[in-house]
């Protein structure tokens with residue numbers, strides 16, 4: 001039920017102004033998240049989010065980007081994006097700055113959608129599809145979440161492996177993969193992502209993997225093939241852990257399993273080496289939510305280093321940049337796929353782009369997160385049915401961060417007016 005104040009008419013030339021920026025870090029729910037609200041003088045509230053280094057991102061929003069935003073027109077989304085990107089890149093800023101810009105961009109699209117009373121996907125050009133194909137990723141209910149255990153926060157592949165139990169998909173994908181595949185198929189999922197090589201990295205490091213370790217790490221995927229055959233697509237994420245020889249050994253071992261893709265099995269910081277890997281891998285390769293900017297994605301595409309490009313909407317610069325990257329990949333006839341394993345607005349942002357942009361093929365999703373803690377963050381959850389997510393239907397992002405999260409006594413709460 002949408003109870004927020006609405007503008008009396010659709011603005012032809014906006015006279016709305018931004019009057020406040022509000023952030024909070026929900027460290028009792030997911031400590032790496034930064035949640036943002038942008039308030040306008042006509043009572044609209046735009047919602048944004050990013051993940052990783054949340055205190056640094058909050059500082060950028062309040063102490064620096066707020067100087068541009070407060071008092072300005074929230075509907076000038078592209079103008080704000082370009083200004084803030086150019087100011088950030090002028091000082092070498094490509095990490096926390098792009099995360100801050102991402103959260104802001106989501107909130108501005110949310111405001112525009114509320115002002116016009118339609119979903120963001122409609123504003124992006126309308127539906128390219130009626131529903132978005134998802135796959136289930138291996139996070140369990142506590143992956144990336146444990147407050148007070150800072151050692152494991154924010155490091156991909158260093159999160160909690162979990163324990164036997166409901167929705168413990170990280171544990172199950174390692175130690176009961178056949179059962180997990182059958183359970184997922186019964187829910188309609190036809191693709192699942194494994195992180196089984198994380199433990200090999202922790203034991204052996206990035207340079208060399210003995211065949212015994214490789215075989216142990218592919219055993220869960222072999223179990224899925226023998227249990228359910230080709231009904232389940234198999235994806236592997238290496239979290240950027242390995243150098244070329246180890247990555248090639250993994251690819252060689254995976255060939256008979258016919259994976260949908262190998263993602264970030266190789267570190268992504270040299271595009272030529274990524275290209276070498278793809279030429280030799282013999283399986284499709286996905287690259288990578290770890291890339292920061294359009295130029296890195298262009299190089300990956302130009303050098304034929306990927307069969308899929310993976311994009312995180314709250315790391316690369318929001319909905320605006322995610323759409324541009326997906327369209328860039330279209331030029332090369334390489335599909336784009338949306339990353340998620342963090343907060344709920346990242347998933348919603350990806351779904352809006354995936355609904356509207358024909359070149360998006362998959363949306364990552366973590367059922368353990370959606371069914372456990374997302375309801376502590378948002379008022380309307382994502383709908384997944386038979387392996388597909390339905391496009392959000394409400395105005396703007398189609399969900400709102402719970403107002404109770406933005407309380408002055410909460411950790412990291414800041415407001416700028």
Ligand SMILES: [Mg+2]
Pocket residue numbers: 237239263264289
């Ligand atoms: Mg990944």
